[in-house]
Amino acid sequence: MLNRIYREFLAGITVAVVALPLALAFGVAATGTPEGALFGLYGAIFAGFFAALFGGTKGQVTGPTGPITVVATGVIAKFGIELALVVFIMAGIIQIALGLLRLGSYVKYIPHPVVSGFMNGIALIIILGQLQHVQDNILLVALTMAIIYLSDKWIKFMPSSLVGLIGGTILAVAIFPSLEGFAVSVPLLHQFFVSGSINFIGSIPQALPSLHFPPLTDPGLILTLLPSAVSIALLGAIDSLLTSVVMDNITGTRHDSNKELVGQGIGNIASGLFGGLAGAGATVRSVVNIRNGGRTALSACIHSVVLLILVLSFGNATAYIPMAALAGILIVTGISMFDRNSFKTIPTTPKSDVFVMLLTMVITVAVDLMVAVGIGIAISALLFAKEYGDRGVKVTKLDNISSLNGEDIKTINENASIFAIEGPIYFGSTDRIIDSIINSTDKQIIVLRLDGVQYIDGSGMMALHNLLEQLSSRGKKVIFSNIDGTVEQRIKNIDAVEPKQELRILPHKEAYNYILEHSRALACETKN
Known part of the structure; x- marks a missing residue:
């Protein structure tokens, strides 16, 4: 001691x-x-x-x-x-x-x-x-x-x-x-003490x-x-x-x-x-x-x-x-x-990080320290959101459904597109998700499987509702399938405040049954 x-x-x-x-x-x-x-x-x-x-x-x-x-x-x-x-x-x-x-x-x-x-x-x-x-x-x-x-x-x-x-x-x-x-004369500086x-x-x-x-x-x-x-x-x-x-x-x-x-x-x-x-x-x-x-x-x-x-x-x-x-x-x-x-590490550091570092340094000297920190954090957040939005979200179009027989799979593939979304749906990823879905299908029924989505922010909720409205205006039917409880509640909350088209949230088996029934109904109408 x-x-x-x-x-x-x-x-x-x-x-x-x-x-x-x-x-x-x-x-x-x-x-x-x-x-x-x-x-x-x-x-x-x-x-x-x-x-x-x-x-x-x-x-x-x-x-x-x-x-x-x-x-x-x-x-x-x-x-x-x-x-x-x-x-x-x-x-x-x-x-x-x-x-x-x-x-x-x-x-x-x-x-x-x-x-x-x-x-x-x-x-x-x-x-x-x-x-x-x-x-x-x-x-x-x-x-x-x-x-x-x-x-x-x-x-x-x-x-x-x-x-x-x-x-x-x-x-x-x-x-x-x-x-x-004691002083000396220096070129350009004249007399220098x-x-x-x-x-x-x-x-x-x-x-x-x-x-x-x-x-x-x-x-x-x-x-x-x-x-x-x-x-x-x-x-x-x-x-x-x-x-x-x-x-x-x-x-x-x-x-x-x-x-x-x-x-x-x-x-x-x-x-x-x-x-x-x-x-x-x-x-x-x-x-x-x-x-x-x-x-x-x-x-x-x-x-x-x-x-x-x-x-x-x-x-x-x-x-x-x-x-x-x-x-x-x-x-x-x-x-x-x-x-x-x-x-020293500028040649090997991501350009976005170098940009943030140099910008923060310049603003610190030229303007104000806290302004520099605020701008640096804001730009870093936006750059991260873009990078993570590009890489952190995966949208996959599903063609094979192992739980159904061959004839049902054929019917579903002819009439519907099924997309599995994995990763957070937030302001940095919404454009990628919407572009991946709207530009890659001409089917009448679209199923969005969200079992790989654990987080959605306000921008993500509005993006899904806007996607629903765009697809519905083209005569398409949209089904949200296998949604996490928290994500489902948030989507329902925003729908209650700003209702768009009919909101369908179903387990994936019920979603497939809906597609099959709708497809058979369309087939009957076509024959008649």
């Missing part, structure tokens, strides 16, 4: 070291000012602590992430920090509602090309957001990135992002003051944060902020539950998606109340936690406590951290977020 607790403490301390530079960088990126460093730290502290305490994924670490930061940046730019905190609290409330309504399991139905596309788009946004710092001091940004990449290969006892933060800070304080203003002025974060308050009670009594304000809150809530849910799946694969356990959403919601409410950035399940920090022995909420809670201790004890140290170093960390983070496999 003591050994388990020791490992949890050790993992929590390690994750805090990993989270520190990322929290600083995401906070500054979200606000666009050095003061945002504390904003990001409070997000890691409070969202991280309460999401771990109430969440449903063992060992998962919550804090500011790239996707959340991108959306939060737009919210802060539009409404300011004070109202952004209200948005984070509202987002938390929405996430709790999603969890209580047990909607967490639906995230798994988001297609991979959509997830890949919006993650690639977010990565681009993060990188493009640092261009101002690159323009001001490209040398310090580049050196920070180089330190991160080299330390990732050669230094194993310390997170590479922290090594980059320390290295960039030392360079900014010790060497770069003598290089300030290699080492311009250096901006530092500055000291952060070494005090416990105070509660911010939001003005949630104004209905007009709530309606204004609601779209932004929904965006952060849904994005945070997607981000967190995707991380939960990664954690399941590593630990061999199963997370509780609905409980995780409730925990994320409580965490974001707490973060907003204490003046922090919204958060979500962070994959890298969670993996670091697991690999260092963290298996419970204890390690993630300890990570938050350690960050709070660092804020209270070493707040003045941030005065020497350069903004360019944080830009370097964010650019590396953005590069690591790219789904490289989505580009």
